[in-house]
Amino acid sequence: MIRINNKNSKSRYKRILLKLSGESFLGKGKESINFDFIKKVAGDIKKIKNLGYNLGIVVGGGNIIRGRDSKEYSINQEDVDKMGMIATFINAISLSAILNKFNIKNKVLNIFEMGIYGERYNIKAANKYFKDGLVLIFAGGTGKVGVTNDTNSALRAKETNCDVILKATNVDGVYNKDPRKYKNAIKYNSLTFQEAIDQKLQVMDQKAFEICRKSKIPIVVFNLHKKDNLKKAILGKDIGTMVE
Secondary structure, eight states: OOOBOSTTOOBSOSEEEEEEOGGGGOOSTTOSOOHHHHHHHHHHHHHHHHTTOEEEEEEOOTTTOOGGGHHHHTSOHHHHHHHHHHHHHHHHHHHHHHHHHTTOOEEEEESSOOTTSOEEOOHHHHHHHHHTTOEEEEESTTSSTTOOHHHHHHHHHHHTTOSEEEEEESSSSEESSOTTTOTTOOEESEEOHHHHHHTTOBTBOHHHHHHHHHHTOOEEEEETTSTTHHHHHHHTOSOSEEEO
């Protein structure tokens, strides 16, 4: 797992990219956004910021619309992808609003020009905001149809010199098959990028793996819904699965 390099349990990582899926924002019943969940995440983020870490967050839009369901909607895949990119803006603004309530300085950076709804993303500005101690929320994916948010996360991590990608999920790591369906599923504590690719494990897509492998950015897959797991992942506690 994550290596600890001093007695105070400080992580070797200082700048972190957190990937939040759109599905994690999903509310109950007819609600598209679970604000109780966002408040929980904001509380976790506050603890992290108090420890002095830089944090960037890539948000998905799957709680509103999912690109892989284009056939179910009977509409063009390209149009669904466009809607999905717009959906990420809604989640980004929701997260930003709650972070403001927690007095956490943050900035929404959109891949598109969106006027008052955040600032357009550029690498130089993003790195400056990190140095200023802001939490950055990246919205809009890459701006290109057919490109996953996995790849977007890898690109943002590379461009902003992040030390690690934390992929938040609703299971406690990477398994050889879905642990929610198969009781005999085996969990991996660690994997190489090549092993994940060869075994076709559904952690991130191949393009994202290639970017992370070339840039030497490890990925930690963990369960965000357990108390203090985000903080534990950063501090190197024995949770989740590391891919490097």
